[in-house]
Amino acid sequence: MTNLDGVFRREWGPAVAALARWSGDLTVAEDAVQEAFAEALRSWPRDGVPDNAGGWVVRVARNRALDRLRRESVRPGKELAAVVDDIRARTDRVDVHPVRDDELRMMFTCAHPALDPTSQLALTLRLISGLSVPEISRALLQSQSAVGQRITRAKNKIRHANIPLRVPPAELLPERTPHVLACIYSVFTEGYWSTAGPSAVRDELCDEGVRLAGELCSLMPDDRDAQALAALVLLHDSRRQTRVDADGALLPLEEQDRSRWDRGRIARGPRPTRARCRRDGTLPAAGSDRRAACDRTELAGDRLEHDLRGL
Amino acid sequence: MQYLALLRTAESNRTPDPETMAAEMSAYEAFHTKAGAALRAGDALAPTEAGVRITGGPDAPAVTDGPFAESAEVACGYYVFEAENLDDALALARDVPAAKHGSVEVRPTYHSFDPDWSSAGAQWLALLLEPPTSAHTPGTPEWEAEAARHGEFAAAAGDHIVSGAALHEPASATTVSVRDNRVLLTDGPYPESAEVATGFYLLTAADRDEAIKLASMIPATTVELRQLMGVSGL
Numbered sequence: 001m002t003n004l005d006g007v008f009r010r011e012w013g014p015a016v017a018a019l020a021r022w023s024g025d026l027t028v029a030e031d032a033v034q035e036a037f038a039e040a041l042r043s044w045p046r047d048g049v050p051d052n053a054g055g056w057v058v059r060v061a062r063n064r065a066l067d068r069l070r071r072e073s074v075r076p077g078k079e080l081a082a083v084v085d086d087i088r089a090r091t092d093r094v095d096v097h098p099v100r101d102d103e104l105r106m107m108f109t110c111a112h113p114a115l116d117p118t119s120q121l122a123l124t125l126r127l128i129s130g131l132s133v134p135e136i137s138r139a140l141l142q143s144q145s146a147v148g149q150r151i152t153r154a155k156n157k158i159r160h161a162n163i164p165l166r167v168p169p170a171e172l173l174p175e176r177t178p179h180v181l182a183c184i185y186s187v188f189t190e191g192y193w194s195t196a197g198p199s200a201v202r203d204e205l206c207d208e209g210v211r212l213a214g215e216l217c218s219l220m221p222d223d224r225d226a227q228a229l230a231a232l233v234l235l236h237d238s239r240r241q242t243r244v245d246a247d248g249a250l251l252p253l254e255e256q257d258r259s260r261w262d263r264g265r266i267a268r269g270p271r272p273t274r275a276r277c278r279r280d281g282t283l284p285a286a287g288s289d290r291r292a293a294c295d296r297t298e299l300a301g302d303r304l305e306h307d308l309r310g311l
Numbered sequence: 312m313q314y315l316a317l318l319r320t321a322e323s324n325r326t327p328d329p330e331t332m333a334a335e336m337s338a339y340e341a342f343h344t345k346a347g348a349a350l351r352a353g354d355a356l357a358p359t360e361a362g363v364r365i366t367g368g369p370d371a372p373a374v375t376d377g378p379f380a381e382s383a384e385v386a387c388g389y390y391v392f393e394a395e396n397l398d399d400a401l402a403l404a405r406d407v408p409a410a411k412h413g414s415v416e417v418r419p420t421y422h423s424f425d426p427d428w429s430s431a432g433a434q435w436l437a438l439l440l441e442p443p444t445s446a447h448t449p450g451t452p453e454w455e456a457e458a459a460r461h462g463e464f465a466a467a468a469g470d471h472i473v474s475g476a477a478l479h480e481p482a483s484a485t486t487v488s489v490r491d492n493r494v495l496l497t498d499g500p501y502p503e504s505a506e507v508a509t510g511f512y513l514l515t516a517a518d519r520d521e522a523i524k525l526a527s528m529i530p531a532t533t534v535e536l537r538q539l540m541g542v543s544g545l
Binding site: 112113114115116119153156157160161162163164168172175 | 312314395396397398400401417419479480482483484485494496498499
């Protein structure tokens with residue numbers, strides 16, 4: 001049987017983002033994609049993985065969401081009834097195929113500064129990275145119910161206070177992008193700097209942090225802070241395997257086996273960024289706006305500030 | 312959609328000197344000009360010593376005279392914002408002069424006021440306060456029962472109610488303050504209060520006694536009744 005885990009991991013974020021754009025609601029999107037994956041688990045082993053797995057997931061998820069909304073809308077007073085008419089009005093004219101902008105929209109929505117930084121992180125891990133609540137609770141060392149409540153509360157706030165599912169307009173970007181950077185950096189550092197010792201979920205957070213930083217770079221190719229963040233996480237990550245000794249104890253930089261550092265990651269990240277900086281003479285990610293975000297982000301702020309200075 | 316913005320600042324015992332007052336007034340006038348039609352209503356509140364708190368609900372109301380500050384900052388004004396989304400509401404909130412030395416709590420309302428509605432004539436703000444955990448979910452029987460009690464109040468108070476709205480749960484609040492030109496956002500309501508606002512009414516009454524009588528009929532654990540200054544011109 002094909003490794004469905006890999007397919008799911010790859011298709012989750014784009015599918016949730018596409019459904020979120022279509023439905024305008026994160027809970028509807030998350031539940032629908034979950035149902036589509038459950039359906040995939042039943043039918044793919046039998047029929048094979050479809051050529052366009054992402055398109056399949058989005059199509060099935062949309063149909064499931066519509067079924068569910070129809071059921072909900074005939075039960076008056078239900079929370080979801082409020083969004084049904086809205087969705088129905090838009091359903092016929094909105095294309096539901098995943099587009100890359102959807103993912104950027106999701107990154108900005110999940111990292112909205114009106115949400116507590118820990119909620120931003122949990123929401124990002126759930127809706128973009130596709131980690132389950134138990135996985136997130138292990139990563140953040142919080143109980144499953146606390147993480148579950150945090151995510152529900154954040155989604156309700158987005159719905160009730162009408163936090164827009166969008167990439168903010170240009171005039172807001174300078175103050176909003178730092179929150180996205182800090183949130184992605186938190187994903188990485190939660191895996192990288194954790195004191196809880198090595199574990200599969202922590203490696204996964206490092207990989208996810210690297211992936212999200214890379215995604216952000218390709219979605220915002222002209223944003224130097226995004227480039228700097230990607231460079232930074234790649235630089236750290238090139239040393240991931242040498243950070244601990246055989247017993248799992250942290251090793252200082254001087255004692256690490258440099259021959260085992262991942263040259264490929266260093267070549268992909270820090271070098272091009274540094275070269276670019278030298279060309280135009282300014283440091284990336286420099287400026288007070290970033291600090292504004294960092295100060296409010298207990299998890300990553302100080303480290304991001306400190307680490308970028310050393311880049 | 313609409314948002315209630317509650318302005319909070321430290322309440323001082325001294326009356327500010329005329330220059331400070333004038334500077335403050337012109338800051339608010341500038342804000343009103345800039346925000347324009349996005350401000351559906353709003354006014355300064357008279358000091359808490361002129362207000363009352365009513366506990367016990369309509370069946371056994373107990374009235375306590377102000378001041379009743381239990382936290383460092385007290386409500387000193389309110390606005391109703393008309394904004395497309397939270398980003399727009401927060402952009403308004405950060406421009407409120409009180410954000411520079413106090414804070415502005417931004418709360419989404421359940422329903423929007425009628426487009427023709429005006430707050431003209433309102434003299435009192437009644438804030439409905441509940442313990443943070445007691446908010447009911449729309450659609451539940453508890454919510455419906457509560458809505459019915461508000462229906463009774465509306466019928467009894469009649470034209471004395473200029474308007475009012477229920478607020479979404481406290482967790483949907485965002486508190487805004489501006490320090491050194493930096494905007495600070497906090498997820499949730501103003502953290503120091505033991506009770507959170509779940510709704511409000513704007514009332515008109517012949518005198519203070521009548522206002523208290525009206526507010527006593529409001530179904531809520533606590534009602535904070537505050538006189539409007541009538542200075543905003545909104």
